[in-house]
Amino acid sequence: MSPDPLDAPADFGRLSGQLGVPAREPQPRPLWIPFLVLAIGAALTLTGVAASRASLERARQARFLAEAETVRDALEERLHAYEETLAGARAFAVAQRSPNAETWRDFARSLALSTRPGIVRLGYAQWVERPERPAFERSQRRSQPQFAIHPAGDRERYLPVLHFEPTADGRESSLGFDLASSPERGEAIERSRRLDRATLSERVELLQGGTGIVMFLPVRPALGPEGVVYASLRTADLVRGVAPGAAARLDVELFDGAEPAAADLLYDGRGSPPPAPDARQVVLPITRAGRTLGVRLTARQGFDGGAASREPWLVLAAGLLVSTLGAAIAWSAASTWARAHQLAARFARDASRNEERVRTVVDNVAEGIVTFDTGGAIGWANAAAERLFGSAGTALVGRSIEELVPVARGDLRDGFRNEAFGRRADGALFPVELSVSQMRAEDQPLFVAVVRDATERREVERMKDEFVSTVSHELRTPLTSIRGSLGLLRSGVLGDLPADAAEAVAIAERNSERLLSLINDILDVERLRAGEFELARAPVAASALVAAALDSIRPVADGRGVRIETSLREAEVDGDRRRLGQVLVNLLSNAVKFSPEGGTVRLEAGPEGADVVFRVIDRGRGVPAEHQAAIFERFRQVEASDSRERGGSGLGLAICKALVERHGGTIGVDSVPGAGSTFWFRVPRAAEEQP
Amino acid sequence: MKVLVVDDEADIRRIAQLALTRIGGLEVVEARSGAEALAVARAVAPDVVLLDVMMPGMDGPETLQALRADAATAAIPVVFLTAKALETEQQRLLALGAAGVLVKPFDPLKLAAELRAVLERR
Incomplete structure (x- = not known):
């Protein structure tokens, strides 16, 4: 597993934690969000439009009402002004005791009645009791010959018009007209007399033509006759010209009474084209001179104007634009979100796939x-x-x-x-x-x-061991016969051999020995590898090991004319005499084999620290540096041809290494190619020997 | 000294017989199997049995036990002759009650001497 303690557990934890957990399904792209934004935007827009319309409507209505009130106020103002005019006329009449035609005419003209629209007559009438009527008529006829109280009829009191202005229209029928004879007028006259203030009559048909109302004010001088001053008001003229700006946009109707009724219509200012059926309309009261008039004002077409009416549409357009923009942003955000989600889902999928792979690998x-x-x-x-x-x-x-x-x-x-x-x-x-x-x-x-599971490997090893064992046995059995036969032949017990035959037998015997050595080496290696043999360790003198090894190797060395010189400092090793001897012989045998004929091999042994060191030094061709480690491995010789030319299985050094290491020692070679090699090994000294 | 050589391989028996008689000057009788060895041992009462380990039928250790089981042959020393060179194998054979173990291939010139040495060590 990973040597890193920080990374590996996290990975493993993730693996174990998530195994078997299915990858999350990717969320659907949330397309509803932009639509929601659009819907909300549209709703807000419509609300805004409605609010705007309402606000606009309120503003228009307010404007309409303001204009209507302007008209009403102007009318009221005008009536008020005429009350004042009448008050002036009364003051004049009182001061005159009884005004005559001339002074009245002068007074009226000084008022410039033409600047007081609506007043078609400013007149003076005087009360006459029935018994006084004939005398009164006679007295009047002195200045106005055609004077007569009319209409005809016998009444308790008469209120004949004595003076009036203007007179230019030639309608002189007003002179002598008994104002009290008309019930519409009589009522107002009576009221004014009772209250001693200006009163307005009901709707009357004016003598001068047209519809109107008459304003009366009683005249009661301390000395002189009682009478009234009156102003006949033609409503058409009264209304015309009032608040000209506002009146231009409004149709004005004037009714007698607060509630408009066709019968009470004083003035119909409705123009053409007629107002729409749902046009703005309001009825405002004017209470003046003890009477309430109703002014009905109706917005003319176009009253609400054009430019202002675009506002809701602007609100709508702007709202929809903003909503669409918002929706677009939301769409973009949703898309980004969806993409991010897709990406995340893909990563999750990839991770899950990776995990699956890891899981598959781990499971397989x-x-x-x-x-x-x-x-x-x-x-x-x-x-x-x-x-x-x-x-x-x-x-x-x-x-x-x-x-x-x-x-x-x-x-x-x-x-x-x-x-x-x-x-x-x-x-x-x-x-x-x-x-x-x-x-x-x-x-x-x-x-x-x-x-x-090592079951199979163990079985294979067992079979291999058995195979090696069997093969070596099977090889050794025929070799026993061969070697035995050759040995008997060479010994001469079976009779002397001719020289050539003896030489051939010697060759055969030497090679059978070599074959046996090879088989033994193979067996040794296998046994060493399997750790199958025990060392018989005991204190052994280095000199004894050296002597035994020299005994073994001398025939071979002599055969090649190689001299072996020794340098020995006595020491005891803790080891297996036979096995260490085997190592020493092997090293010497190699040294002899690779030494030139007539050369010298030097064997050194002696204590060094806690060990005893053995060195076998030859003047052979040496071992290249790159091979110095490898030659201690199995089946390794520096050159493949060595095996054939010099004999040996190539296993010798591997066996030596295994044996030395089993002793707790080390083995190695120091070599200069072309100048020779020093093979050495060191093993522990015997315990009582150690310093 | 009379040696009973037991081996299923005729060649081995012959070499051993030659080595022991011609070089060692010993008397040799042969048997080809464990069963035959029992009969021969009873019949000739050898001084030592040189017994092969791996044989078909009754193998070396079984033959040794059979010899020990028979009062007539129980006292005859047995020396194994084995091609198995493993030390553990040799230890095992000695533990069975063998007088010694000699390994194949043997040196014919030294076989008689080694056999004598084994018997003397007892």
Whole structure:
């Protein structure tokens, strides 16, 4: 597993944590959001439009009402002004005691009645009791010959018009007209007399033509006759010209009474074209001179104007624009969001796919992998582990690692790597190779055990051992016969051989020895590798080892004319006499083989610190630096031809190395190519010898 | 001294017979199998049995046990002759009650001497 304690557990935790968790489905792209934004925007816009319309409507209505009130106020003002005029006329009449035609005419003209629109007559009438009528008429006829009180009829009192202005229109029928004879006028006259203030009559048909009302004010001088001053008001003229700006946009109707009724219509100012049926309309009261008039004002077409009416549309357009813009932004945001989501989903999918791959790999490796915590409880296991340890229906998670591999818990720590036995669910033991590494996951120590089933490997090894054993046995048996036969022949016990035959037998015997040596080497290597042999260790004198080795090698050395010189400082080693001898002979044998004929091999032995060191020095061709490590491996010789030319299996140095290392020693070579080699090994000195 | 050589290989028996008689001056009787060895041992009462380990039928160790089981042959020393060079194998054979173990291939010139040495060590 990863040697990094920071990365690996996180990865593993993620793996174990998410295994089996399906990838999240990608969310659908939220297209409704821009539509929602658009809908909200549109709703707000419509609300805005409505508000704008309402506001506009309120403004228009307010303007309409303001204009209507302007008209009404102007009318009222005008009536008020005429009351004042009448008050002036009364003051004049009182001052005159009884005005005559001339003074009245002068007074009236000084008022410039033409500047007081609507007043068609400003007149003076005087009360006459019935008994006084004839005398009164006679007296009047002195200045106005045609004077007569009319209409005819016998009444208790008469109120004949004596003076009036203007007179230019030639309608003189007013003179002598008994104002009190008309019920419409009489009522107002009576009221004014009673209240001593100006009053307005009902709707009357004016003598001068047209519809109108008459305003009366009683005249009661301290000395002189009682009478009234009156102003006949033609409503058409009264209304015309009032508030000209506002009146231009409004149709004005004037009614007698606060409630408009056709019968009471005083003035109809409705023009052409007629107002729309739903046109703005208001009835405002004018209370003046003890009477209430109603002014009905109706907005003419076009009153509301054009420019202002565009506002709701502007609001609508702006609102829709902003809404659309908002929706577009929302759409863009939603798209970005959707893309981000897609991306996230893809990553999740990729991650999930990756995880699946990892899971597939993890589940399909031949090695069982389990994790366990410090208490030995298994937290996770791959499929191979389930296969190795489980039987159908059993789960490893939650069980103890010790149930699976009966190894002391203390041993199952980081770096554990050894052969052991695994226990299957049915209790059967099987050989495993087990390695344990420790990591940290979510801050907790986590152990990962990798378990390989060693059953097959063990079987193969067993078969190989058997094979080697069998082959060596099978080889040694015929070799026994060959060697035995050759030995008997050479010994002469079977009779003397001719010289050539003896030489041939010697060759055959030498090669059978070589073959035997090769077979023995192979067996040795296998046994060493399998750790199958025991060393018989005991204190051995270096001199004894050297002497035995020299005995063995001397025939070979003599045969090549190689001289062996020794340099010995006595010491005792702790070792197996036979095996160390074997090493020494092997090194000497090599030195002799690779020495030139007639050359010298030097053997040195002596204590060095806690060891005894042996050196075999030759003047041969040496060992190239690149081969110096390799020659101690099995089946290695510096040159392939060495095996044939010099004999030897190529196993000798590998055996030497294994034997020295079994003694706890080291072996090596120092060599200068072309100048020779020094093969050395050092093994521990015997205990009582050690300094 | 009479030596019973037991081996299923005729060549080995012949070489051993030559080596022991011509060089060692010993008397040799042969047997081709464990079963035959039992019969011969009973019949001739050899001074030592040189017994091959790997044989078809009754192998060396079985033959040794059979010899020990028979009062007539129980006291005859047995020396194994084996091609198996493993030391553990030799230890095992000695533990069975063998007087000694000699390995194949043997040197015919030294075989008789080695056999004598083994018997003397007892």
